[in-house]
Amino acid sequence: MEPISLQTRLIQATGRVPCRPGAPSGDGAAVARQMDAALLTVGFACARDLLDHVSAMEPGAAFDTAADVMAAARLQVGDHVRHNVYFIDFPENVPDTLDFWAQCIADALVGPDGEEVAVEDLFPDGAPGPVSLTDLPAYGRYQHTYADLLARHEALVASSEDRVTVLRLGGPLDDEAHRLYLDTAASPVPLADDGRDLLAALAAHCADREQPETVPVRENRAIINRARLEHGRAPQVDTVTDVLRLACALSDGDVTLAAPTRFTSPRRRDRRALLAALDRVVAGAPVKLGDVNRHANRWKRLGERLHPHEYPEFPHAREVFAVARGERRASSLEARTEAAFTEGDLDEALRLLSASPGMLVRSLDRLLRLAGPERLDAVSGALAEAAPSVAGRVLLSARAHLDPGRRHSAPRVFANRGRRAWVAPDAREPLGRGLLTDAVRPLDAEIAARLPAADRVLVDPAVLKVALPTTGAPGRADGTGVLPRGSTTVVDGERLRFFVHWRQAHLTTDLDLSVVLLQKDFTYHGHLSWTELEGHGGKHSGDIVEAPEGATEMIDLDLARVGAAHYVVPQVDLFEGEGFDDLAEVFFGYMTRGTDRKGRPFEPRTVRMKSDLSGTGRVALPLVFARGGTRNKPRWRARWTHLSLTGEPNFNRVEANSLSTGLLARGIMERPYVTVAQAVELMRGRGAKVEEYGGQRGGGGTIYVGLERPERLREDVEAFTPDRLENLLSH
Known part of the structure; x- marks a missing residue:
């Protein structure tokens, strides 16, 4: 695919078309009308402010904007390519499978000039044996052109049931890019591949503008740190793994650490910056050396590129590579916690996990089984203390996993960062509905505390069963109509x-x-x-x-x-x-x-x-x-x-x-997910007035939750649509 301009990517990601305040003025009304008509054929339409903006441009400038808008719209729905299919009349006149295969063989026995082809010529290397369908000249390869296909099909008559997505006018390109940059950097859930690529482009484009106050997701932080390094700024890191992710980013590798990275030799200034960051982290908290063991092989390979022995001024950085090589022992928190679970020592497990709130929440199932009803209060107390420091996506995952209404007979589904999934039967004893009901109260309380403190919530009923995202599912940047897993x-x-x-x-x-x-x-x-x-x-x-x-x-x-x-x-x-x-x-x-x-x-x-x-x-x-x-x-x-x-x-x-x-x-069908409906009920419990959206314009203290932002909504009403649902929780 050809490189996509930043303007087009912004339109895809936000549904807003950057305005062009410096564009020459003129009469672009005809171009605006043509753009609007062309957009309807792919299921999009222009808001009035966008049409007015393009109409006020000189025709050449208006055409350039229209071209960007059309490119974004067609990419969104997959209309940027020609969709030819094998059977030209599809879905009509699709043959019986065996009859079709037999016809392919028959066609293969007739040469291009109508002469008969010997059966032996169909065998690989002329030796008798099985013949692959894919080797037959008529099988699996287009027998007609795309123009031939179009000539066989009548035009689709427009219908009120067709999807129409409204595109709106945004601010200048730099402002729109910066707005999306801050919003994306603040995402509390990991981004999908396309989202990380877009964040990298935005970080480079916005390097000289205001930077995000916090970046909750570590791999997002690595992408932004790379842009900081390239502009001569120190990276923001607080763990040794943050530095490893940054090294992967500098080598154009996988910042999620799911796949191996072939490290390149960094520039001397980057080498010094990486070692200085490592030295600072370890000097401030030597216990963080325990994290090195998890990626020891990667650290050893990175050490071959950084040459830490050449930098005596960074002694703590050299300790990282000593641990990776096994020359120094550093026990990880995971190993000590696992020992406590093995020994059945609930107090020790809670003591250790108090230093890692996210790990405590991820271990709730094991803690509850170890505690039982008799010591539930100890786990609940530790959870209430840890929850405010835990990422929202971790809270949502734990809440779904411990849902009291979950069917115990449902198989367990596991998925990694590469979306590879596997299933296992749930052989564990059920925890019991009463125990789970008590256990999730601190989770609900913390989730509720992070939801917007709105006076009024306008809700599109169509969004109620959409799941709050916990992973970086594909979004608007690479398509349309995509919702988080479980929606x-x-x-x-x-x-x-x-x-x-x-x-x-x-x-x-x-x-x-x-x-x-x-x-x-x-x-x-x-x-x-x-x-x-x-x-x-x-x-x-x-x-x-x-x-x-x-x-x-x-x-x-x-x-x-x-x-x-x-x-x-x-x-x-x-x-x-x-x-x-x-x-x-x-x-x-x-x-x-x-x-x-x-x-x-x-x-x-x-x-x-x-x-x-x-x-x-x-x-x-x-x-x-x-x-x-x-x-x-x-x-x-x-x-x-x-x-x-x-x-x-x-x-x-x-x-x-x-x-x-x-x-x-x-x-997937039997697993519970935390949905928008549950979030809305939690906001109602905090005193918000919840209304079904029916064309209201909204006002101060109002938020809107729906599949698309309505055109009638006031500009000061914050809207949470599927591409922004991860921001519904404050962090």
């Missing part, structure tokens, strides 16, 4: 159309879009994929096996014809080639339409969700659709997962992982 939203269409688009970077890559259908008990009901092109109310657009210029696969699914299926799980399997993090581009999404609506296979204004795919797994599971309501009036809802399965190195197929997909779907 639930209503599906408003009769027909779902899933799509995946990818473009390979170096290796021939074959991704496969599939759908698993599960019954009410999460057991397998059926699937749609390249091995099952039609059935269960769905149709597959055809398998594409290479994507040098980009490729798209789609699945069309009529929700009224899925039979006994209660869950629909779309997934993207890496069959062969580059992983999600290695591809030049890869994104997934879905559209909704009525069963009678025609149009092209990809219609941007019907896109309800689009998000880039990333992670180290080989099978992506972006979300799960679940059926509710009654038999006569079913109501479908979507729950966001943002997870992936490990999969095999190659040849992943939906048939091979349907069991693990079912277990993961069950774990």
